[in-house]
């Protein structure tokens with residue numbers, strides 16, 4: 001397995017935020033993390049990224065426990081695009097993306113042609129190459145989000161974790177990004193609210209509720225009318241799209 005979690009629990013005070021979560025994702029697969037607001041998706045992603053220590057359980061990258069790895073060692077293979085990622089002011093787009101190369105450099109190594117190529121490729125992938133010299137402050141919300149994703153791609157990660165990455169994006173860039181995530185040869189875990197995007201672009205899904213996993217499997221197995229009512233309290237009809245052959249949810 002590329003990344004796995006074994007019996008992760010994390011609490012704040014007496015409140016259990018992540019409750020005995022186990023998961024595993026194979027190399028190159030895309031796992032969608034779904035669940036109502038406050039169900040623990042972001043908290044779990046921060047633990048999987050090594051930014052937060054769980055109270056119990058472990059996160060493994062291949063067979064190595066993330067708790068025993070150095071920050072830089074983790075950053076060389078795990079990229080994390082947070083929901084409200086911050087970036088310093090007065091910096092150009094390409095400088096933001098260049099920051100993604102930091103874990104691959106030592107204080108004595110110099111910037112290479114290969115680094116340049118990786119940065120340009122990352123900007124290309126999110127359709128921001130023509131904005132590389134623009135100031136960060138002048139970007140729109142969706143453009144900033146795409147630049148943060150380019151920075152994560154420039155990290156050349158083995159695993160990429162994304163917390164609601166399509167927030168702020170127009171529909172063209174939502175679809176383009178989800179397609180990119182699902183086709184990259186990188187293991188992806190993505191927290192999402194759009195159930196139809198989850199059905200179209202994820203290989204497998206985990207549904208969280210009150211910090212626990214209440215369903216997991218392929219989108220076909222998981223996205224049922226009864227689950228949508230039980231977990232999200234919405235009435236829906238679930239069919240198969242005649243256009244792309246994946247499940248499609250109609251909300252009533």
Ligand SMILES: Nc1ncnc2c1ncn2[C@@H]1O[C@H](COP(=O)(O)OP(=O)(O)OP(=O)(O)O)[C@@H](O)[C@H]1O
Pocket residue numbers: 012017035036037038039040041042043044
């Ligand atoms: N540092 C914290 N202090 C107190 N409560 C916290 C903290 N971090 C998370 N929580 C609580 O833990 C629960 C899970 O939050 P989390 O952000 O993980 O949910 P989520 O599933 O990502 O939600 P959303 O879909 O709204 O982004 C929420 O009730 C939240 O208020």
